Each structure stands twice: as structure tokens, then as C-alpha cells.
Amino acid sequence: MIEIPYNLIDIYCEPEDELYLPQFKGSSFRGVIGxxxxxxxxxxxxxxxxxxxxxxxxCYYAYLFETIPSQHGPLPFNLHxxxxxPHPFVIEPPEEEKRLFTKxxxxxxxxxxxxxxxxxxxxxxxxxxxxxxxxxxxxNKKFYVVEYRSSGTQKCYLEFNEPSDxxxxxxISLRVITPLRLIHERRLVKRLEFHxxxxxxxxxxxxxxxxHVNEAMPExxxxxxxxxxxSVKTVNESLRWFDWERYSFRQKRRMTLGGLVGEVTFExxxxxxxxxxxxxxxxxCGKNTSFGLGKYRITFVKG
Numbered sequence: 604m605i606e607i608p609y610n611l612i613d614i615y616c617e618p619e620d621e622l623y624l625p626q627f628k629g630s631s632f633r634g635v636i637g638x639x640x641x642x643x644x645x646x647x648x649x650x651x652x653x654x655x656x657x658x659x660x661x662c663y664y665a666y667l668f669e670t671i672p673s674q675h676g677p678l679p680f681n682l683h684x685x686x687x688x689p690h691p692f693v694i695e696p697p698e699e700e701k702r703l704f705t706k707x708x709x710x711x712x713x714x715x716x717x718x719x720x721x722x723x724x725x726x727x728x729x730x731x732x733x734x735x736x737x738x739x740x741x742x743n744k745k746f747y748v749v750e751y752r753s754s755g756t757q758k759c760y761l762e763f764n765e766p767s768d769x770x771x772x773x774x775i776s777l778r779v780i781t782p783l784r785l786i787h788e789r790r791l792v793k794r795l796e797f798h799x800x801x802x803x804x805x806x807x808x809x810x811x812x813x814x815h816v817n818e819a820m821p822e823x824x825x826x827x828x829x830x831x832x833x834s835v836k837t838v839n840e841s842l843r844w845f846d847w848e849r850y851s852f853r854q855k856r857r858m859t860l861g862g863l864v865g866e867v868t869f870e871x872x873x874x875x876x877x878x879x880x881x882x883x884x885x886x887x888c889g890k891n892t893s894f895g896l897g898k899y900r901i902t903f904v905k906g
Contacts, residue, residue, distance in 0.1 A: 629895030691720035718815030782862025835871035
């Protein structure tokens with residue numbers, strides 16, 4: 604069993620005048636929060652990027668938003684192939700589809716801090732306040748924080764042992780809320796199978812634990828779990844591919860980031876995977892989770 608600490612921060616904001624946001628708002632908030640936090644925390648502003656900076660391993664901003672893996676010792680899970688590891692936070696933007704918010708209309712933003720990042724809660728609140736002063740969306744419109752709530756540090760428990768005979772879950776339904784971008788055999792998954800989801804969740808959760816909780820990783824029966832996951836069937840599915848665009852300030856270009864959204868129901872021996880799926884509800888799944896992609900909810904469980 605592993606434990607992953609986390610905080611849920613709910614921030615309620617109001618436009619100063621009016622605020623126009625894109626269809627998917629997470630990318631905009633992640634961008635402006637990152638830029639304002641870098642401006643506030645970066646000591647050596649002469650560096651345009653973090654990797655060459657001599658202070659990167661001691662910098663709060665570099666840890667939170669660049670998340671550069673340590674160069675000391677071998678990396679697990681073939682992470683030497685990747686320039687960065689998952690960020691220790693998830694930004695959940697307002698779910699409503701409306702884009703124009705006027706003065707007096709409050710919108711909610713949730714930030715999930717993971718592992719060691721729970722101690723940096725004040726910096727995220729500072730970043731949100733600075734972001735409001737800087738402005739966001741079309742025309743860099745300003746907003747201010749009207750209410751702030753924190754859950755305090757909680758723990759997510761993942762149990763990987765075989766369930767007892769008394770535990771039985773034969774069916775689970777999920778609603779995928781924001782685009783789910785999974786990679787399997789170097790390709791984006793466009794026809795979701797249960798083992799695709801479990802592979803991605805196992806990878807994400809173990810890497811989050813190793814880099815942001817504790818490097819003393821307990822043994823996890825990944826091979827057995829994946830083999831069991833491959834026997835789980837899809838019995839009802841109404842997933843569709845959804846494309847959306849974002850502008851990357853770092854890459855100076857527009858990017859299309861598509862993923863699956865909709866409903867899916869799986870059937871089989873699902874008890875061994877329940878705690879993993881519950882963890883995914885909190886920490887999301889797949890690529891681009893830091894600005895809110897890969898969000899889903901368990902909507903039905905049958906024993």
C-alpha cells in the first residue's frame with residue numbers, strides 16, 4: 604500500500620469588469636499562474652529557461668512548474684527518456700462552458716497539490732492574486748479573489764493486494780469530463796480499453812509517489828494488475844474524440860490537444876482496481892494533467 608498526501612484548494616474569483624475565457628480554461632490559468640509565480644520567485648531572471656540555472660534544484664518555481672528530475676543516480680520507470688516528470692499539482696478550471704464572466708459573477712478554480720507540494724499552498728494563493736492583477740484571457744482582463752478554502756492535507760491510499768472474498772465489484776461506469784490523452788505503443792489511444800487506463804494510472808501514481816512523496820518505493824505488482832486489467836471488458840461506451848487548441852507561450856505556437864470525453868462502462872473483476880480508479884479521480888490521468896486534462900468521475904459501481 605502507498606499513501607499520497609494532497610490538498611484541495613478552492614479559490615473563488617470575480618472579474619474586475621468582465622472576463623472572456625477560452626472554451627477550455629485550464630491552459631490559460633496554468634500559463635498565467637506559472638508566469639506570475641516565476642516572476643515572483645525566480646532569483647536569476649537572466650535565464651530564459653530553468654535547466655541551465657545553477658539554482659534550479661533549490662528553486663520553488665523550478666520544482667513546481669518545471670519539475671526537472673535530479674541528475675543523481677538512475678531514474679526508475681525509464682524516465683531517462685523524458686526531460687521532466689509530472690508536475691506536483693493539477694489545476695481544475697471552471698467546468699461551465701460559458702466564456703464571458705461579468706462583474707458580480709463568481710467562478711471557481713480548484714488546485715490540487717500533491718505530495719511535497721502541499722507545503723507550497725501559500726505560493727499558489729500568491730500566484731493567483733498576482734495573476735488577477737496581471738490579467739487573463741482576451742485583453743488580459745483582471746480579476747480578484749473573493750474567497751479561499753483549503754481542505755488541509757489529506758491522504759489517498761492505494762491498495763495493491765488481492766482483495767478478500769467479501770469484496771466484489773463487477774461493474775464500474777466512468778464519465779470522462781476533460782480530454783483524456785493516453786499513449787499506448789507510442790500512439791494516442793482513440794479506442795479506450797480498460798488496460799489502457801490502468802497502465803496510465805499505475806505509471807502516473809507510482810511516478811508521483813517516487814518524485815513527490817518518497818523515493819522508497821514499495822513493490823507494486825504492476826505486471827499482475829495489467830494482466831488482470833486485460834480481462835476486463837467494455838460493455839457500454841459513448842466516448843468521442845474532442846479536439847481543442849491552446850497557445851503555448853513557451854513554444855510560441857498554437858497546439859491542438861485532443862482526447863476522449865464521454866461515458867464508458869467496464870465489466871469484470873474490478874475490485875483490485877477500485878483504489879487506483881479512485882486515486883485517478885483526484886489526480887487525473889494521462890497527458891497534460893497540470894492544466895486539468897484527464898479528469899473523470901466514477902458514476903456507478905455494481906457489486
